[in-house]
């Protein structure tokens with residue numbers, strides 16, 4: 333079976349500073365795959381290459397038979413790959429509802445807009461109470477919910493999530509991880525970047541460990557949880 | 570009191586035009602972070618379009634807005650596609666040089682084609698006025714303001730109610746996040762420059778019956794549009810609308826109460842005061 337997303341030998345540099353060195357990873361249809369690693373390892377950079385906000389120096393990226401390196405960011409979205417970026421990035425001067433409508437901006441998502449907004453609000457009832465409020469005035473946790481809900485509006489086939497649990501209360505972290513598992517159960521494949529290594533390996537089918545721009549380890553979620561290097565580096569054991 | 574009301578109201582009416590050029594500038598800046606120093610020259614192009622449509626085809630200047638706006642939209646979109654697009658990632662000073670250059674080419678082309686003669690567009694109602702109690706307001710100025718209001722309201726509706734309008738605002742607020750929603754931000758740039766130019770064209774059409782028309786007239790409009798935008802807070806449309814009206818009013822009051830040739834000075838004094846006291850502009854951070 334060919335994977336839904338296949339990234340091979342990705343090289344990327346910010347100017348002269350090489351950040352990614354031969355990164356290869358894949359996501360099969362229906363999987364949650366997690367990419368973990370310490371701060372500055374290059375996780376966000378990897379996602380930004382896949383969604384084409386950045387252009388790799390070398391390497392290939394294929395999604396469902398489409399060569400992503402030939403596309404502009406908006407064309408990647410049209411294929412069904414949606415990137416929920418680090419630090420939320422909601423549109424601050426737009427209301428919650430307007431943000432959700434932006435999530436279903438692409439032509440193929442507009443027909444089901446009302447239904448998808450309804451579904452998103454069911455996933456995060458808190459957003460429903462804030463529907464007319466400017467997104468910039470929401471709390472950090474609410475903004476994170478909005479960012480994820482907005483990412484679901486186009487009913488993506490592959491969701492790229494960058495640190496969805498960052499800066500949230502433990503209770504909210506649980507909710508977010510449960511939600512990710514729930515979204516996945518409804519048929520969306522997920523590439524999850526996280527600092528919360530334990531939680532993300534727990535819900536992931538497979539995982540990759542990124543160390544200063546290289547894939548240092550990979551395996552099933554369970555095997556990585558049991559791995560002594562992973563335990564020492566990330567799980568405080 | 571009547572004199573005060575008279576000049577304040579006239580100032581507000583002409584301020585509508587400053588608002589229109591300012592809104593165009595702020596729209597372009599908001600979406601592309603490029604300051605269009607050719608904005609006033611696009612107003613000039615709009616004035617000449619209106620002038621010739623009137624002289625050659627007898628089309629009323631206020632009606633010709635419906636022709637000038639699409640024409641200037643196309644001109645703006647073309648400028649963006651061919652020139653501005655290339656400097657989006659360049660240093661700000663290079664972008665400024667480019668837009669100043671475009672302005673110079675426009676005004677010098679106008680001089681070549683139309684000579685530097687001052688032209689006057691006079692209609693049957695040019696010198697008529699409407700009485701409002703003790704004050705009289707010039708009919709062309711009144712028309713001008715009404716149409717400005719309609720255009721501004723239509724633009725506001727477009728930005729707040731339509732998907733494309735949302736995409737323009739999203740691009741202005743967070744360019745990368747907009748791309749991640751599937752917005753083609755390059756196209757939004759073309760659209761914003763087209764719309765900004767169309768607003769300049771509309772302003773040109775509306776002032777054609779009021780101002781002298783000559784190739785260098787754009788400079789004053791660029792400067793005022795810039796003041797209006799900074800006053801209102803860069804990127805804020807409501808701010809630009811308020812800024813335009815404020816500038817029009819203070820100009821007009823200064824001409825009456827201080828001296829006619831001091832009105833520009835007063836405008837800049839107010840401008841500097843606002844910058845000193847509230848550097849983010851009257852409406853602060855508020856973006857589109």
Ligand SMILES: Nc1ncnc2c1ncn2[C@@H]1O[C@H](COP(=O)(O)OP(=O)(O)O)[C@@H](O)[C@H]1O
Pocket residue numbers: 346349351369370371372373374375376377378
């Ligand atoms: N815009 C940028 N310009 C230059 N260097 C950057 C930029 N963004 C990130 N980096 C550097 O690239 C490396 C990887 O960053 P990033 O992908 O954000 O890591 P992670 O998401 O794993 O924390 C870091 O060393 C970071 O300092």
Ligand SMILES: [Mg+2]
Pocket residue numbers: 375376377418495
């Ligand atoms: Mg990161």
